[in-house]
Amino acid sequence: MRIGIIGTGAVARTLAAKLVSLGHQVTLGSRSRDNAAATEWAHQAGPYGHAGTYPDAADFGELVINATAGTVSLQALRLAGADRLAGKVLVDVSNPLVFAPDGEVTLDPVNSDSIGEQIQREFPDTRVVKALNTLSAPLMVDPGRVPGAHNLFIAGEDPEAKARVRELLGEFGWPAEVVVDLGGISAARSTEMLMPFWLNMMRHVGHTDFNYSFKIAE
Amino acid sequence: MRIGIIGTGAVARTLAAKLVSLGHQVTLGSRSRDNAAATEWAHQAGPYGHAGTYPDAADFGELVINATAGTVSLQALRLAGADRLAGKVLVDVSNPLVFAPDGEVTLDPVNSDSIGEQIQREFPDTRVVKALNTLSAPLMVDPGRVPGAHNLFIAGEDPEAKARVRELLGEFGWPAEVVVDLGGISAARSTEMLMPFWLNMMRHVGHTDFNYSFKIAE
Numbered sequence: 001m002r003i004g005i006i007g008t009g010a011v012a013r014t015l016a017a018k019l020v021s022l023g024h025q026v027t028l029g030s031r032s033r034d035n036a037a038a039t040e041w042a043h044q045a046g047p048y049g050h051a052g053t054y055p056d057a058a059d060f061g062e063l064v065i066n067a068t069a070g071t072v073s074l075q076a077l078r079l080a081g082a083d084r085l086a087g088k089v090l091v092d093v094s095n096p097l098v099f100a101p102d103g104e105v106t107l108d109p110v111n112s113d114s115i116g117e118q119i120q121r122e123f124p125d126t127r128v129v130k131a132l133n134t135l136s137a138p139l140m141v142d143p144g145r146v147p148g149a150h151n152l153f154i155a156g157e158d159p160e161a162k163a164r165v166r167e168l169l170g171e172f173g174w175p176a177e178v179v180v181d182l183g184g185i186s187a188a189r190s191t192e193m194l195m196p197f198w199l200n201m202m203r204h205v206g207h208t209d210f211n212y213s214f215k216i217a218e
Numbered sequence: 219m220r221i222g223i224i225g226t227g228a229v230a231r232t233l234a235a236k237l238v239s240l241g242h243q244v245t246l247g248s249r250s251r252d253n254a255a256a257t258e259w260a261h262q263a264g265p266y267g268h269a270g271t272y273p274d275a276a277d278f279g280e281l282v283i284n285a286t287a288g289t290v291s292l293q294a295l296r297l298a299g300a301d302r303l304a305g306k307v308l309v310d311v312s313n314p315l316v317f318a319p320d321g322e323v324t325l326d327p328v329n330s331d332s333i334g335e336q337i338q339r340e341f342p343d344t345r346v347v348k349a350l351n352t353l354s355a356p357l358m359v360d361p362g363r364v365p366g367a368h369n370l371f372i373a374g375e376d377p378e379a380k381a382r383v384r385e386l387l388g389e390f391g392w393p394a395e396v397v398v399d400l401g402g403i404s405a406a407r408s409t410e411m412l413m414p415f416w417l418n419m420m421r422h423v424g425h426t427d428f429n430y431s432f433k434i435a436e
Contacts, residue, residue: 217427
């Protein structure tokens with residue numbers, strides 16, 4: 001499959017490397033054509049890895065992943081272009097974290113809106129699926145870093161798009177039964193709002209190799 | 219121990235019944251002295267169960283539990299009286315859920331503040347411990363309803379107060395090692411912000427007998 005990734009940060013490159021290793025073609029998209037992180041990554045990735053602009057990545061992908069910071073996602077996706085994203089599945093892995101000078105971390109939007117919903121509203125012809133925004137990048141593509149069964153959460157309006165994302169998560173090593181479908185894209189609100197708790201847990205645990213798991217009575 | 223509970227709803231009565239069964243004396247406090255839920259509960263609870271006003275419950279308790287809805291907690295605790303709460307451990311189990319007519323559920327406060335922090339700020343001589351606000355009332359006092367090991371989260375400024383709450387949770391059946399101390403009272407923000415996710419999980423699971431559990435790499 002040809003996959004376009006919007007963003008060039010650690011999450012983007014981790015997902016890109018895994019996708020290439022699985023035999024997919026990937027274009028890592030950045031704001032400028034000469035982004036050092038993207039061109040270096042593409043050079044190392046071999047013939048299946050490419051670097052380009054946001055529009056290049058959106059054009060390239062049969063499926064597109066938004067791996068930018070949530071606070072700049074809309075801006076990046078506007079540059080990618082609504083026409084290039086139309087009809088496609090867009091996996092939104094972002095969280096709208098705002099880091100204050102005093103160390104306080106908050107979310108914007110929050111509570112009555114989310115980045116997932118904002119993207120779906122602004123790009124109504126794109127099939128947005130919120131996914132993978134509840135764990136660290138290394139764990140996203142290597143669930144075995146944490147022992148036992150643990151969970152992922154997806155949300156979106158389009159069942160077929162969610163089924164395709166579930167398949168992709170399966171390629172990453174996540175069995176279908178651990179992927180919890182929380183419903184429509186408004187549920188993105190609730191998974192983005194896990195972030196403050198996740199950050200506290202990270203401080204408590206001392207590293208990022210942990211994940212939610214649910215104990216449920218029969 | 220003598221325990222005062224601020225509130226008379228399902229959470230208050232569930233906690234009260236468990237505490238009485240453990241041999242504690244409990245006063246269930248309500249806005250008015252003739253609250254039907256409280257007087258009926260006290261009648262059924264036997265000699266260890268009492269009903270009274272918010273000030274009565276605050277006076278009575280060596281330890282006090284806030285089991286009111288988060289949106290009215292400050293108001294209830296003001297009526298209970300800062301002087302009566304001074305020096306005491308106050309276990310805050312509330313969540314500030316706001317139910318809109320269209321079914322949307324949001325939190326107020328959220329993101330940059332929490333009910334736990336608001337209470338601690340307004341009652342600086344009270345030792346607030348946020349606890350038990352991440353699961354259903356029946357499960358709070360009967361962790362065996364859900365199989366295996368699963369987690370509780372506490373937050374607060376006073377280590378000795380948190381140790382006493384940990385003991386109380388132990389009496390409820392929660393082993394010390396499953397109770398995660400997330401730090402100061404500002405961490406209440408992050409556990410209150412789990413609520414929208416918990417509500418989505420409840421819809422997905424179809425009942426409330428589930429709980430967070432963490433899978434952590436060694």
